[in-house]
Amino acid sequence: MFELKNSIRDYHWGSTQEITELLGQPATISPQAELWLGAHPGCPSTVLDSGEPLHEVIAANSAAMLGADLEARYGRLPFLFKVLSASQPLSIQVHPTLDQARERFAKEEAAGVARDAANRNYKDDNHKPEMLYALTDFVALSGFRVPQDIVADLRLFLPRLSTNDTKLVNELIRLLEGGEPLGHSLRYVLTGGRGISDLVLNLCGAISADPALQENVQLAELVRINEIYPGDAGVLVALLLNLVFLKPGEAISLGAGNVHAYLRGLGIEVMANSDNVLRGGLTSKHIDVPELLEISIAEPSAAPLLAGLKVSDHSQLFQPNFDEFQLQVTQTHQAQVRTELQLHGASVVLCTAGEFTLESATQSLQLSRGDSAFITAEDLPVGAISRSSEPATLFAASAQEKSN
Secondary structure, eight states: OEEEEOEEEOOTTSBSSHHHHHHTOOOOSSSBOEEEESOOTTSOOEETTTOOBHHHHHHHTHHHHHOHHHHHHTSSOOEEEEEEEESSOOOEEEOOOHHHHHHHHHHHHHTTOOTTOTTOOOSSSOOOOEEEEESSOEEEEEEEOOHHHHHHHHHTTGGGSOHHHHHHHHHHHHHHHTTOOHHHHHHHHHTOHHHHHHHHHHHHHHHHHOHHHHTSHHHHHHHHHHHHSTTOHHHHHHHHEEEEEEOTTOEEEEOTTOOEEEEEEEEEEEEESOOOOEEEESOSSOOOHHHHHHHOOOSBOOOOBOOOEEEETTEEEEOOSOTTOEEEEEEESSTTOEEEOOOOSSEEEEEEESEEEEEOSSOEEEEETTOEEEEOGGGOSOEEEEOOSSOEEEEEEEOOOOOO
């Protein structure tokens, strides 16, 4: 077991100090968007004692570090663990399948596109399914709404719009009602140029001027987003997608092709070990609409909520439909409670409250609020013993056993 040191990414949408407040640490950087824990070469954790990057430590003895199964299946730590803090909307985005990532990463490599180039789409050869566990009230967009519900909202605007805006809205309604694939509606919005931008501004103006429209939570959210990205086509995309509200302790799971955006809140995010993101709006970063449209799954889908499985009186296990990762959440309110960690191969743990002792057959490691650790496959099995009579919380990310 190795205690870790981790880095915060300062993307503009992050909060001023929410991550360091969670971990009981002084704020040294702002904005605070994502704390990365893991072995992605783009922002690896380092071993606290030696300063070595975690991906290099793993590569030096991957079978022992990862375990034979993970080493054979992935050849690297298969997941990335983050603390995510959003005070502004993240981009409208989608992630590729594994086959798409491998093929298109190789294509950009062959074309000589620098991996850190602003217009690079594929930073690595992996897919990026993910889950998010809410630490605070959390708001997100995920997957497409049923077309008739989108149309019902659009029709509310028709008496309030100019002739040109009415034409644009009626065309979108025609696409939605005519049995066209939802991808056609998404394309229409994202490629509509100045006309869509003006429409977004006028729609949000109409909502702001009418208390009746403001009672519609989907429409009220458009105004919130437009305040940050005025006239952005992504504001109208938000009308096409499910608006998801998570309470602390609830989680969602997002697979390849899911069009989504996190809007605000603090959460634990676990994903396959990748940084591949295709963006379509609500961002100053590179946007590639054709690529996003090509890999999006534009079909109505319910909000992808993920229920936890109770594994003890103090612990839940969240297992999405992806072998690369799972998340165990342990919460205690008394000292000397032992919880067996449900780990498969190499794992990363983070303490966000109280104190724990991690115990293996040969080693123990003390963690308090803000501390994190890498557990090697050779350390397993590992138990976590609470050392505080106050509330204590430990998150443990690992791979799942291979599904049949």
